[in-house]
Amino acid sequence: MKIGDLVRFNDDASGVKAMDRKKLCPELGIITKTDPIGMPKRCHVEWFTCDNRGWWSYKNLELVNENR
Secondary structure (H helix, E strand, O other): OOOOOEEEEOOHHHOOOHHHHHHHOOOEEEEEEEOOOOOOOEEEEEEOOOOEEEEEEHHHEEEEEOOO
């Protein structure tokens, strides 16, 4: 994942099927920073749909659309 990519929150630990999870968790955001020192495999996401921002593990994000 790179800066500018559009992502969706993806919580595989919830036990909810992927199709149902997209309906329940429609949160979309854009990656603004990647891999900070001391926190590898994380990126900073500005969320559009829930007025939130912060550092997230790549494993909790699903790529929706790559920045070109």
